[in-house]
Amino acid sequence: MVRVTKSVLFLVAISAVLVGMAQNTSDKLKKEQSRLEDKIANTKSLLAKSKTNTNASLNELRVIENQIAYRERLLSNYDDQIRGAEMTVQLKEEQIIELTDKVELLKEQYKKLLVYAYKHRNKYGKMMYIFTSDSYNEARKRNKYIQRLSDHQLKQFLVIIQNQNLIKEEITTIDKERKYKLEVIDEKKRERVLIAKDKKKKEKVYQKFKLEEQKILAKLKKEERQKQILRDKISAAIREEVAAAEAKRMKALAAEKAARDKAEAAGKPITTTKPSITIAETKEVALVGKNFEGNRGKLPWPVDKGNITEKFGKNPHPTLKNVYTNNRGIDISAPKNAQVRCVFEGEVTSVLNIPGAGKVIIIKHGNYRTVYSNLQDTYVKAGSKVTTKKIIGSLLSKNGETMSVVHFEVHKVSGNSVVCLNPTLWVAH
Numbered sequence: 198m199v200r201v202t203k204s205v206l207f208l209v210a211i212s213a214v215l216v217g218m219a220q221n222t223s224d225k226l227k228k229e230q231s232r233l234e235d236k237i238a239n240t241k242s243l244l245a246k247s248k249t250n251t252n253a254s255l256n257e258l259r260v261i262e263n264q265i266a267y268r269e270r271l272l273s274n275y276d277d278q279i280r281g282a283e284m285t286v287q288l289k290e291e292q293i294i295e296l297t298d299k300v301e302l303l304k305e306q307y308k309k310l311l312v313y314a315y316k317h318r319n320k321y322g323k324m325m326y327i328f329t330s331d332s333y334n335e336a337r338k339r340n341k342y343i344q345r346l347s348d349h350q351l352k353q354f355l356v357i358i359q360n361q362n363l364i365k366e367e368i369t370t371i372d373k374e375r376k377y378k379l380e381v382i383d384e385k386k387r388e389r390v391l392i393a394k395d396k397k398k399k400e401k402v403y404q405k406f407k408l409e410e411q412k413i414l415a416k417l418k419k420e421e422r423q424k425q426i427l428r429d430k431i432s433a434a435i436r437e438e439v440a441a442a443e444a445k446r447m448k449a450l451a452a453e454k455a456a457r458d459k460a461e462a463a464g465k466p467i468t469t470t471k472p473s474i475t476i477a478e479t480k481e482v483a484l485v486g487k488n489f490e491g492n493r494g495k496l497p498w499p500v501d502k503g504n505i506t507e508k509f510g511k512n513p514h515p516t517l518k519n520v521y522t523n524n525r526g527i528d529i530s531a532p533k534n535a536q537v538r539c540v541f542e543g544e545v546t547s548v549l550n551i552p553g554a555g556k557v558i559i560i561k562h563g564n565y566r567t568v569y570s571n572l573q574d575t576y577v578k579a580g581s582k583v584t585t586k587k588i589i590g591s592l593l594s595k596n597g598e599t600m601s602v603v604h605f606e607v608h609k610v611s612g613n614s615v616v617c618l619n620p621t622l623w624v625a626h
Contacts, residue, residue: 226278232626233271239502240264243530243600244395254598255406255515256530258399259506262515265396268389275382282375289368406516414517421522423553427604428525431568434547434559435608435615443613489541489562496540496624497586499569499605503531506602509619526568526606527620533601537569537590540624545581545589555593564611570604 240260406413507528514520543562550556556572560583573593577583592601607618 223278223281226274226281230271230274230278233267233274236267236504237264237271240267240504242502243504243532254595254600256506256528256598256600256602258403258515260504260530260600261392261396261399263504263506265389265392268385268392272382272385272389275378275385279375279378279382282371282378286368286371286375289371293365403516410517414520417514417517417520417522423551424522427551427554427557427570430549430551431557431559431570431606432615434549435566435610438546438559438561439610439613439615487563489543489565492541493623494625497538498529498624499537499540499567499603500529500531500535500592501538503529503535503603505621506530509621525617526570526604529603529605530600531592531603533592533594533599534573535592535601535603536588537572537592537603538586538588539569539583540567540585542584543567543582545577545579545583548575548577548579556590558589560589564609566606566608566610566615568604568606568608570606571602 240263243260244257244264505527507522507524509524509527512522512524514522537558539560541560541562543560545558546561546566547559548556549559551570554571556570556575558569558572558575558577560567560569569589571593572590575590577589583589592603594601605620607620607623609616609618
């Protein structure tokens with residue numbers, strides 16, 4: 198009987214571990230589901246105003262492609278959740294069978310014990326078992342043993358019955374969840390059909406672009422020239438800032454040396470003070486830099502709602518074959534004239550106005566810089582202190598387009614060099 202009890206406890210423990218692992222996986226899948234649904238809601242919102250627009254932009258085509266990709270990943274996510282639920286149901290059903298077998302075995306043991314005790318109640322009853330002890334202490338031990346055995350068997354039955362009821366309830370819940378997931382998958386499939394129709398509609402615009410490849414190529418070259426001007430301006434602004442800070446530091450060091458030399462000449466005690474004017478030397482700025490670095494992957498987006506339509510690095514053109522663009526940041530398509538916000542506290546170092554490319558804001562966070570381009574209006578100026586999510590400007594809009602695009606960059610200043618980083622690794626997803 199002890200072996201039966203141990204095997205039951207072992208079964209329950211193993212099942213609990215497996216169910217716990219399945220639950221952790223299910224929780225992760227549900228979090229991923231929620232994230233994908235938010236992305237889909239975002240792309241749907243961006244595309245809502247362009248459904249009647251026959252002059253859809255390339256960015257809108259990119260948003261549609263992203264939306265389809267999100268939907269396919271969501272469908273896959275639901276498939277995984279259903280498979281996980283089915284595995285959990287199967288595990289619990291097997292557990293019920295095992296527990297039922299153990300219960301039947303215990304019942305059979307109880308039955309035999311009761312029958313034996315009834316047939317031999319005069320000679321071999323509990324009292325006789327106790328009275329036939331060789332000593333008082335042995336009689337006490339036998340009495341406690343009988344009590345413990347009876348209590349243990351009763352508790353074991355209650356645990357098994359409780360587990361059976363709990364498992365049945367959980368299976369009912371999982372069955373309901375599985376049916377719900379199937380219904381949701383059907384709904385998502387219907388939405389996928391709708392987005393496929395949207396894609397077909399946009400395909401007409403795509404074909405139009407294909408017919409105008411020469412114009413698009415000429416426009417692309419013009420945009421690339423503007424981007425190069427933008428890159429040069431941003432790089433120059435950061436280098437000038439770093440050079441100015443270094444010149445200020447050297448000036449302070451020279452003034453300190455002059456004061457020291459003067460004190461030596463006059464025979465006065467020499468006092469040395471460490472200048473705290475360089476970018477990386479002030480405690481406040483250094484702390485901001487460390488906090489910025491510590492929030493890698495957690496920074497808010499530069500716009501409240503948006504979709505990345507051009508990634509960092511090399512990007513294939515959506516309609517021109519074997520044509521690529523090189524991006525030093527990321528381009529985020531957002532609602533027309535959307536407000537732009539600072540992704541982390543810092544200080545505005547530059548506000549640039551670049552013809553054909555709108556305005557640019559550069560903000561320093563210790564040894565890091567964030568760059569916000571393609572702005573129409575700016576609400577800050579050089580020297581302004583800004584906080585996380587503070588609105589710093591609004592996006593430029595193009596005629597006939599229903600979206601605006603913010604170009605966002607992240608740089609790290611290391612000595613006299615400036616390294617361009619991938620912003621996708623810094624913002625939250």
